[in-house]
Amino acid sequence: MTERLEIHSSEDVVRVRQRVRALAVESGLGLVDQTKVVTAASELARNTLDYGGGGTVDIELVNGARRGVRLVFEDQGPGIKDIDAALRDGFSTGSGLGLGLGGAKRLCSEFTIQSALGQGTRVTCSRWK
């Protein structure tokens, strides 16, 4: 069961948080895990909006051998030149330059990112029970 949401405004980011929360609850994730995945979703949705020029997120309720939620964020934006650098924490600068990817990654059970200059970005984040 996959839901696709458009991300083109900050209200959309709020909607993404709400839907991820709803599906996280439905998948049986505990409160802390729910909070982590919704927070990660908020970070990644905001990135999609602010750096990717808008995009989509597919939210999937996973109910197989593993239970939880899987999120796939996609945008056709400028892409990230140096993924390793982006994954390093940007919070220490505190000036909002960090993409927050490192932090979001820590909140996910599984995290992958595909991006290249001029080729958009695709981030997958899953949280398992």
Add this chain to the structure above:
Amino acid sequence: MPKANKLVTSALLNSHQAEILQQWMRRLKEDGALESGRIRESELQAQCSDFLSKLRDALAKGSNDIDGADFAPVRAVLTDLSSSRATQGFSPRETAMFVFSLKPALFDAAQKHADGDAASTMEANWQTGLMLDRLGLFTTEAYQKTRETLIVRQQQEIAELSTPVIKLWDGILALPLIGTLDSQRTQVVMENLLESIVAQGATMAIIDITGVPTVDTLTAQHLLKTVAAARLMGADCILSGIRPQIAQTMVHLGVELNMVSKATLADAFSVALARQGRIVTKRRTANNNSAEG
């Protein structure tokens, strides 16, 4: 060529399933599969019979790929079987033997009923042997996975049992940590501590690490995370129980814990009381009020 061999085995299973089942059961019993009493003969026979049928069906489709879609029912049977064996306490060997003891049974049947030439019978047996080996390995892996899940769950329970949060005084909590602090345990510790902070309205938490064997960079990170989380809830932390070796290790590793740390829990308690503006005084005799912190 391989296709013909599969069909040989498949045909064998088709026409002589009962005989093969009997041989297989005999081997299993000889190997002691029923000795422990954890499984009854009728149950074992049902499992074997089920497996043979599913194997026959998979081979009949012409497939030899045990990871492919055709073999999914076979894998499902083996996964369920090893899972329950693992939970019931069977050894890995006993579980794997379920598959491996089928080999001689199949070879014997091939020997008796083969209608091709010796070479192609041998080739068929060889392929069957390889396939059963792979299935045997699959069974062992499934068994391992179940054991691992069990261990993880037990670790979780141990983590929860071994992180009590103690109320020392109004607003002062003590958290004696015992054992190594890995990331999973840190999560449990944080949850327990924060919930206690809320429940007790605590503003101070003393984290005692007397029972923590070593404090390396990773452990220090986990401690810092715990302290940071408590601080976000309005509680300050004091570290206590620092043994001389730990202090040395921390300095050599360049670990910096930016918080008050004391050697003993008693000292830390003293500091905590002082922070709250409390002092402990002796009770006065006669008519003076007892003034106690």
Add this chain to the structure above:
Amino acid sequence: MVDRIPILKLGDVLLVTIQVDMHDQIATALEEDLTARIVSSSARGVLIDISALEIVDSFIGRMLDNIAAISRILDADTVVVGMRPAVAITLVELGLTLSGVKTALDVDRGMALIRRRDESAVDDADDSD
């Protein structure tokens, strides 16, 4: 169209209760409104109640950091109260320690913290950073 979060005045303390899942513009507006109010009311303290927030992501976290820093410059203390355990754990994992922000369990204790600053000669701010 942008809702603004109301700011209450209790003596010389400004009280803000965040009860909605804020989108970014609301958060930015709050920061502006609070700054203006601190100056116009010569407030000594700002109390931000986040007990209703299920999520605090990096944007909100930075907003809290900013408000604390701004109020400090204007000689007021900011205390954030009511953070939920799951949120605290997630923030720490995210890498946000909000070290410039004072915290307390609830409004009462938050008020006490602000009062103590006025009463005691020694500043408690050095403790836990």
